[in-house]
Amino acid sequence: MIEAERIAKSYGSRVALAATSIRFESGTTTALIGPSGCGKSTLLRILVGLVTPDDGRVLYDGAPLTEATSQSLRRRIGFVLQDGGLFPHLSARRNVTLLADVLGQPAARSAARLEEVADLVRIPRARLDAAPGDLSGGERQRVSIARALFMDPPWMLLDEPLGALDPITRRGLQDELRQLFGRLKKTVVVVTHDLGEAAFLGSRVVLMQDGRIVQAGAPRELVEHPATPFVTEFLAAQRTPSELEELSAR
Amino acid sequence: MIRRSLAIALAAASALVSAAAPSSAATLTVGSKRFTESYILGEIVRTVAERAGEAVCVHRQGLGNTGIVFQALSAGSIDVYPEYTGTIARELLGEPSATDLDALNRLLAPRGLAVGIPLGFNDTYAIAMRSETAREKGIHSLSELRAHPEIRFGLSQEFVERQDGWPALVSTYQLAAAPPRALDHGLAYEALARGEVDATDVYSTDAKIERYRLTVLDDDRAAFPRYDAVLLYRKDLPERLPRTFAALERLAGRISERDMTRMNADAEIRGAPFASIASAFLDGGGAPRATSFTERLFAPDLPRLTVEHLFLVFASVALGTIVGVPLGLWAAYRAAAAPRILAVVGVLQTIPSLALLAFLIPIFHRIGTIPALTALFLYSLLPIVRGTHTGIREIAPSLRESALALGLPWSARLRLVDLPLASRSIVAGIRTSAVISVGTATIAAFIGAGGYGERIASGLALNDGSLLLAGAIPSAALALVVEWALGAVERLIVPKPLRSGFDVRVS
Numbered sequence: 001m002i003e004a005e006r007i008a009k010s011y012g013s014r015v016a017l018a019a020t021s022i023r024f025e026s027g028t029t030t031a032l033i034g035p036s037g038c039g040k041s042t043l044l045r046i047l048v049g050l051v052t053p054d055d056g057r058v059l060y061d062g063a064p065l066t067e068a069t070s071q072s073l074r075r076r077i078g079f080v081l082q083d084g085g086l087f088p089h090l091s092a093r094r095n096v097t098l099l100a101d102v103l104g105q106p107a108a109r110s111a112a113r114l115e116e117v118a119d120l121v122r123i124p125r126a127r128l129d130a131a132p133g134d135l136s137g138g139e140r141q142r143v144s145i146a147r148a149l150f151m152d153p154p155w156m157l158l159d160e161p162l163g164a165l166d167p168i169t170r171r172g173l174q175d176e177l178r179q180l181f182g183r184l185k186k187t188v189v190v191v192t193h194d195l196g197e198a199a200f201l202g203s204r205v206v207l208m209q210d211g212r213i214v215q216a217g218a219p220r221e222l223v224e225h226p227a228t229p230f231v232t233e234f235l236a237a238q239r240t241p242s243e244l245e246e247l248s249a250r
Numbered sequence: 251m252i253r254r255s256l257a258i259a260l261a262a263a264s265a266l267v268s269a270a271a272p273s274s275a276a277t278l279t280v281g282s283k284r285f286t287e288s289y290i291l292g293e294i295v296r297t298v299a300e301r302a303g304e305a306v307c308v309h310r311q312g313l314g315n316t317g318i319v320f321q322a323l324s325a326g327s328i329d330v331y332p333e334y335t336g337t338i339a340r341e342l343l344g345e346p347s348a349t350d351l352d353a354l355n356r357l358l359a360p361r362g363l364a365v366g367i368p369l370g371f372n373d374t375y376a377i378a379m380r381s382e383t384a385r386e387k388g389i390h391s392l393s394e395l396r397a398h399p400e401i402r403f404g405l406s407q408e409f410v411e412r413q414d415g416w417p418a419l420v421s422t423y424q425l426a427a428a429p430p431r432a433l434d435h436g437l438a439y440e441a442l443a444r445g446e447v448d449a450t451d452v453y454s455t456d457a458k459i460e461r462y463r464l465t466v467l468d469d470d471r472a473a474f475p476r477y478d479a480v481l482l483y484r485k486d487l488p489e490r491l492p493r494t495f496a497a498l499e500r501l502a503g504r505i506s507e508r509d510m511t512r513m514n515a516d517a518e519i520r521g522a523p524f525a526s527i528a529s530a531f532l533d534g535g536g537a538p539r540a541t542s543f544t545e546r547l548f549a550p551d552l553p554r555l556t557v558e559h560l561f562l563v564f565a566s567v568a569l570g571t572i573v574g575v576p577l578g579l580w581a582a583y584r585a586a587a588a589p590r591i592l593a594v595v596g597v598l599q600t601i602p603s604l605a606l607l608a609f610l611i612p613i614f615h616r617i618g619t620i621p622a623l624t625a626l627f628l629y630s631l632l633p634i635v636r637g638t639h640t641g642i643r644e645i646a647p648s649l650r651e652s653a654l655a656l657g658l659p660w661s662a663r664l665r666l667v668d669l670p671l672a673s674r675s676i677v678a679g680i681r682t683s684a685v686i687s688v689g690t691a692t693i694a695a696f697i698g699a700g701g702y703g704e705r706i707a708s709g710l711a712l713n714d715g716s717l718l719l720a721g722a723i724p725s726a727a728l729a730l731v732v733e734w735a736l737g738a739v740e741r742l743i744v745p746k747p748l749r750s751g752f753d754v755r756v757s
Contacts, residue, residue, distance in 0.1 A: 045651075048655050049654075049655075050651050072657070073657075074657035075656075075657035077655070079655035081648050082648075085648045085649060087652070087653075087667055087671070088747055089670045089671060089745035089746075089748050090666075090745075098656065098658070098666065099656050099657060099658060102658060102659065102662045102666070147656075
């Protein structure tokens, strides 16, 4: 379980995140969604400790994320960025095994684990020796997800993981991610600006606006019982009425 | 990979240091000032001392003006150098009345120095006439000038104005000559050659006396102060190297004004190397052979100069890397410190090199390699610090976030992510530093640190363009070689995917 307790962050006079509390139950997938600048990426970065909140705290299974604990906690968090964040000077294989190598995990164990995650994210073995610059966008995201999964972390945080992909690749990876999250029973928080993707991946959707959480719940709750007119407006801007019907049926 | 390359670099640097550093055997270091006569006398002293077989002899050629060479002697950086009695009395001691060696030695003793071994000639102001005119009119000495008021003088500005110049001449010899024409010294010789003037002031051993076939008039009433060539040395030299000193003592009275004039002409007019002038004189052989440009370029000192030059460049850039990369990292990671660090290394770069050297000599109380290396090291910092700072700052934020979010420890982030990603920019900085250093290292010769600059300094001092080129060409060639070699190092250090055209800013 990941808990955020009254976390707040301002950049100068701009409030990126007003005092916000939210809880992510173990084994569930939550999608953070909202328009650009709503604070969803800031929230995710605070969760992984890349941004220090002005106030409040983050707890992983009750243990607070602090400067002293961040490094060991991060090793149990799988983090995926929009552009993959793969190190361009290392092969895909080395990108995936880097942390294990640094921590001195035996090579045989790493090799076996690499086989497993390569199967999970369906990346051809031959592509593992390529540099990230030589991979396609979809392959890069698969490698990035493999890297996040490598240490078998209980928590996965993904920031627009499919945001930079073409629609066809994106649709395929959405299916795979959904299956993966369902199978691995990890606590997943995924940031996206796409309502369809949020509803498809997440059992719960958290809609944010101007640094606040406007509504959190199952996708159909947002359609059927919008908390504010903004919820309706945001849903309508992204979906046709028939698509919304389909969403509420889910 | 970087760590291994650094280790190789350090090993090579220390090998170079031990190769270039003098051994612990007895050493005699000879100094000289930056003009032809001093270079030649320095070579004669070195050759004689070397043949005594007691000590390793080094000639630090053309260290600089009187002040610098005297400072080097006082500090013990050199053991002996050729000087003139008048200069010691007037410039170094400020006692123009001290004229004989005993008086000078009494004043020098408290400083741990001594003077002796008068070489046999007096290099002072003199009046010279065209030889034909002197013969026609039967003039041999200055006192005979009085009977010839028709003699037209073309004198240098300095000579006309100095108290020990023209005014001394007029009052000592009661001359009634027309007020002299002050000319540029170079023009005075030409005017003399064309017969527009009859007499001019010269130094009594000037090479041009031979070139323009002049007759030097005897200063029979001692109007001009004496500048007898002597050796100025550290007082402990006779005890420290007795056989060497005894050999040097045998030089006393051996070099006449005519000998010296001829040797100056051998160097300045016939372009003979100082070492061969010295050995030709000592061995009583004929005139030393003039040398072609190729011979000067590939003269026997080329390997030594190359080693010295490479050592200066290599050691300063190695030091610059060891200090500059951490400084650049500090600036990159601590944004608050960056402006100050970059400003300081930037200002260092703007200090003119000769000024920096002049500033460093009193700090280290010595000339030579240490202050030169320090100056080159300070100059090497800017490109390396900047390259490192830029290299780290330009890493895409998403890559730095990735490394952090992965939970990599600080040292692993630096070693496996930041340094490799910044390596292209860091190596580019080191390359720039090294190429600049090859050029700047030529300045080091002006304070006796050796290298190709020795030829450039001599060439400048002697107004000898071909000697200057014989130093500048190897220096330029070395810059190309260093650039090429570091290109190879770059291929070794920079990870393959980052090498060409890859931009770390868009991962």
